[in-house]
Amino acid sequence: MLTEIENGARANDSLASFLASSGPGLSRRDRGFVTELVQGTTRMRRAIDHVLQPFLRRKLDPDVRAALRMGAHQLLHLGTPPHAAVNDTVAVTPRRASGLVNAVLRKVSNADPQWPTGAIRYSYPDWIWDLFIDTWGQDGRASLIAMNSPERPSPRPDGYIQGQASRWVSDEVDDASPDGGSMLDLCAAPGGKTTALGSQWSPLYANDIDAVRAKNLQETVGRFRPGTAVVISDGTSAAFGDSSVDAVLVDAPCTGLGALGRRSDARWQISESAISRLVLIQTALLDEAFRLLRPGGVLSYSVCTVTNEETIKVPEDFQASHRELTSIALGGSHWRPHRQGGIVLPHDQGTDGMAMFQWKRQS
Ligand SMILES: C[S@@+](CC[C@H](N)C(=O)[O-])C[C@H]1O[C@@H](n2cnc3c(N)ncnc32)[C@H](O)[C@@H]1O
Structure with missing residues (x-):
């Protein structure tokens, strides 16, 4: 192996x-x-x-x-x-x-x-080590060390095994829309966050671009959230009409630098140049999510990473270009305030790192 x-x-x-x-x-x-x-x-x-x-x-x-x-x-x-x-x-x-x-x-x-550098001692590529230290200082160092002893997620009450930070994302999505309605999870595979959502959502659409991952998604929702409609489409030009849903979750593809504990090989495979490529996709997904959201609806954005580009620049530029959006403060006390949203660093509570922002589209 x-x-x-x-x-x-x-x-x-x-x-x-x-x-x-x-x-x-x-x-x-x-x-x-x-x-x-x-x-x-x-x-x-x-x-x-x-x-x-x-x-x-x-x-x-x-x-x-x-x-x-x-x-x-x-x-x-x-x-x-x-x-x-x-x-x-x-x-x-x-x-x-x-x-x-x-x-x-x-x-x-x-x-x-003898350890000439922290990157060697804690076994990270130099660019990842430097990025965490430059962005987060001592917290960055503590995050990197924490990801060498990763969370061992326990099963949810329904048996699905999922990290705690992902559950917190679904909780915030639920709490921001107590009346529920129609919900589109735009980047849903393998289905962890979709299946952790509350029962107020109906219909519930789970969309993903990747047909292979969507098969896995279909199995997961079939088991843990029957009735969910799985859709395969590019979330940057999704198969839904304008203003057609009450809420959208964009759990976007990202560098995953907050989840390096979960995939032991990821630190060796991801490259720094991926950041700017992913920023473009995240922005396009948010723009499309805005098109799909009805006035008065709630849009949620989450990424399991900690770079300023993906967790500050993308959401702030997006909000700046859509004046009809107002930020919603996150409720959970586990989030560190992070501009208008929140972030959890891997050493805060021994979970994946995760950043989240939510907005309401004015009626
Ligand atoms: C962070 S993962 C989602 C994890 C999932 N929400 C969960 O909690 O189980 C990001 C997903 O986005 C999908 N994706 C990437 N680009 C996409 C696009 N343009 N449109 C829709 N989905 C996309 C990937 O296939 C991947 O499944």
Whole structure:
């Protein structure tokens, strides 16, 4: 799995298919351990490589490097006793490299790592580290550290497993429109926020651009919110008429920098240039949501990220270009005030980071 992930596979997908095929033969504890080895080794790759590097003279084959990283992760971050971490790793190392892995891991177990930068120590690309520190200072540092021990979401009362910050978004959507009415969730897949909405919404439309993700969405709403209409359309030119719905939620595609704990490989895959690309999509989705919203209706915008571009510039520029919108203050005490909206940073309450804004369209 580790080599697959390094080649671009998603860690959550690799794990899910491995556990589905080998899961029944594994105890609950072993499933948890496999998950930690894969997620933790992927997440901490940069820190681990920094510690391994002085003990390596040549470039390693990917499978050998994966074994070494996995052993080093246990030694450096999991507190596994050295004999267990070394012996168990050697046992699963290709035989041609077992001597090397044994020798290097023994050295790692006695090493006293020096960390030239926080980005290396906490295993983030430099640009992500710098962005959090420049934007949020000490809070940024604390957020990054928190995302290395991510939330383990517990099931909702209906059994759906969802992070708390996403539930807070749906709560605000409900609270801003106690009378309910028709609701369009414009970027709905896989359906977490749609299915967390209250029962006052009818009809409830769950839209997404991606047909594959929409299949997943269809299954989720079928199970947790029957009666929801799934629509596949580009939310920047959505298949709905002008002023046709009472409320719209734009849970927009974003850089996901507040949710790096949830996807261990995401920090290695996202690039800084994605910010400006996503800002354009977020703006286009909000503009379209405004077209669909009836006068008097409520528009909600949320993103699981913490960049100023996506959490300040996009909503403020949008409001500035639509004078008929007035901001609605968020009710939940978990939100930090963030201009006219709110934000939760990952270390505030051990959830994903999330930003949210709401507006009412004047009648
Ligand atoms: C943050 S995710 C939504 C998560 C979902 N609301 C939930 O809580 O489960 C963003 C979604 O936006 C969708 N998306 C991206 N571009 C879109 C567009 N132009 N129109 C509609 N959906 C889009 C993606 O396919 C993705 O499913």
